[in-house]
Amino acid sequence: MKKLFPSLVAVKRITSAVPRSNFAEPDLEKLARLILESGGLINPIIVRRNGMDAYEIVDGDFEYYAAARAKEIEPFKGETIGAFILEEENEEILLEQLKILRKTAITENLVENQETGFFHENTSSQPADSIKNPVCLVEVPNLCENETPQESSSLEQRLTNIEAQFASQINELKAEYAREQKVLAQSIQELENRILQQVPLLIEAQLANKINELKLDSASEKQTLLEGVQEVKNVTSQPMSLLEALNSLDKNQLSANLKDAGLKPPIIQIILKERDVQPFVSFANVVERTKGLTDKTMIKIIDKWQKYS
Incomplete structure (x- = not known):
């Protein structure tokens, strides 16, 4: 063995x-x-x-x-x-x-x-x-x-032991509960501290995003505005036709241009007077309503008007 x-x-x-x-x-x-x-x-x-x-x-x-x-x-x-x-x-x-x-x-x-x-x-x-x-x-x-007293004493002892065991376990549960409660409180405090530390960073990040969005919106609006201005410039920079000028160009500017084109002042005054009465609808209408203005002269004026465009 x-x-x-x-x-x-x-x-x-x-x-x-x-x-x-x-x-x-x-x-x-x-x-x-x-x-x-x-x-x-x-x-x-x-x-x-x-x-x-x-x-x-x-x-x-x-x-x-x-x-x-x-x-x-x-x-x-x-x-x-x-x-x-x-x-x-x-x-x-x-x-x-x-x-x-x-x-x-x-x-x-x-x-x-x-x-x-x-x-x-x-x-x-x-x-x-x-x-x-x-x-x-x-x-x-x-x-x-006579074993009855011994059995009674043994039962009482067992009950006492059970009570002591329960009391010990209850104390342990209380102590464990207190420890867990302390740990939980510490965890909550740590979480609150982390949140307090993160809040400024989150606010700063949100503000930065908002600023970037505003910048993008501003840039987009600026681009749209520039495109609108460019369209206006393109429209205003287009040469004005002679017929349109006869109806809407500033009188002094129109008189100077027509005089430079070879028209005499009396004929220019008739044109200015007639356009106030009613706008011209065609070059033939201009010749018809302006005494002393011939088709040949109108053609010359049209050719010379190109330099003012």
Whole structure:
């Protein structure tokens, strides 16, 4: 048979048939803190495989619950516990050894309690399937005859343990709630600070976009205006026809141009007078309504008018 060495077993892979309320919560808390401070448990528990990477307690329920409590306090420090794993080749011998050890421990406790005048059954490390009635292993007068007070006392102790466990869990929940509330408040404050830092940048970016849009609109309107001005210039820069000039050109300018074209002042005065009466509709109409103006002269005027265009 190979030598017996304890193994490290994940606490979350272990189950116990003994209720946690069987043990005083202050004792579990104290041992859990000591496990965390010392870095481990000096008394390995005994387990049996009951599935793939799963174990059940054979002996050491109290130690197991203390290790579970240590994992609750510090999840990354209390992940494993030292344990002897029962195998087919050594189970019978190890159980026999355990039975003798536990029998001796119980007997010593009973003798000590008799000497002090008190009796207390210590089941903190007793296996669930071990000795059923350990108090009858030695002769203790009237101890096994009346078990009602012991059962009542045990029930009261379990209720006390359950209350202590609930109180501990409630305190932990309150502490966790306070921590989460603090973290949430810090997160909200950080978010508010970031928003306050970002608001000026967002406003500046929006203003820059608006300015760019206004610049684009202004440039577009300016281009449209320039195109309109250019169209006006193009219209006004087109040469005025002679017929249009006879009807609308400034009288002084028209008189000067007609005189330069070879017309005599009396004929020019007739043209100015006739256009005030009614606009000319054609060159023939001009000749017809202007006394002294011939077709030949009108043709010459038309040819010479090109230089004023």
